[in-house]
Amino acid sequence: MAKILPVFQQLAPIDKEPFITNVLVVISLLTQSYYSHENCCEIITYPDGFTPLWLVQKQQKEITKLETEVFIRCIQPVKRIDLTKEEYVLIKAIIFCNPACSNISDAGQQLLEQECERYSKTLLRYMQSIHGGTKGASRYAQVIAVMEAMAYFAERLREFHLIRMIQRAQEAKRQGQKSRAVYVIDDLF
Template identity: 30%
Template sequence: MPELISSNEFYELIAQFGGEIGQSSRGTKMILVKKLLCIGIFKSLPIFAKLDVNDQIIILKYVSRAVVYLCCCFVSYELGSHTLIEKDGFYPMAPFSDEFSFKEDKTLFALANKAFSKPMEPFHRIGISKEEFSLILAIIYLNPDIPGLSEFARNILSIEFSFYSKMLLNYLHNKFGIDAGTKKYAECFHLISTSFIGAQNFTSLYIYQEALYKRPPQSLKIPNSLKAIFSI
């Protein structure tokens, strides 16, 4: 568990943020760590070693933002928060609260709310356990309909997708019964859709901020071996 940030650092981050996570050195490091986490999760699945490198990259590019969102939402949900929050206490919705100047930009506030708070609503409405989350996380990587995949990848992904989906359904049937378990199963897949939508909303927020609140980004030296990760 990381140490809680001080009030001074909190306000410094908001000043750096200018509303944008990626502009600060801390934000850039956070994004890098989460992208490495996406790769680590994928590598932990048995199917990873069976896939060609090109197919691995296609899958990572397609799901990485949604996986980051899903993980951030689950952590925030476990912390009891109704907006995205880091374990050190920083939450990206802070610059858009009543205490700061961004509240005057209603379009920016609406975009930030969609990116940072709206995705939390289904998590609290549905409720999600660690076991359910783990299976959802595996399933999100196993979509055989991702554009650009080889025929071989589609075939084995289809098998694995069916396997993990049935595992989730059986787990929920055993836990809640047939009717309630089937309902929860559909709701779990809704969380996957929510994660992709949340990632798209974050992109919209980023584009809007870039256009209206341009600030020079703080550079972070990244090893050449890791630069490709930022393109995922």
């Protein structure tokens, strides 16, 4: 989706990579949560039916609080307000245009701020056209709260992956194997 946003084409080439990597985990989690909710799933479920929690359960008997947050609770904010497809698309655009991105030039941040404001106003106007002035503003606040919840759960997902990387390195060391290389996906977390 990032490439189809007009702001992506306006960003300097040096700003494009940080633009994507700064929001990738949040966007991924929002997409997984929305998809799972749309398909009436209580846990994160991929389009092919795979559930990442299955891998965790296969390796250990009990699910930790962190795993519960990462694979189950993250769906609840989307489910609670029954996020619509239109709201989902607009909130995704707002997240992509988050001006609080690190490693982006001042000019890039200014562009992102303008686009974020534009998409936020579009979402608010859309909510108010559907629900009326006051109820629309209230619904807008609920949708923005989903965005904040996704940022929280994305941090928990980063913690989960960090713990898994450490566990894999410790297991490799115990078995006398060389620890595996850190891949690009690990850098995102």
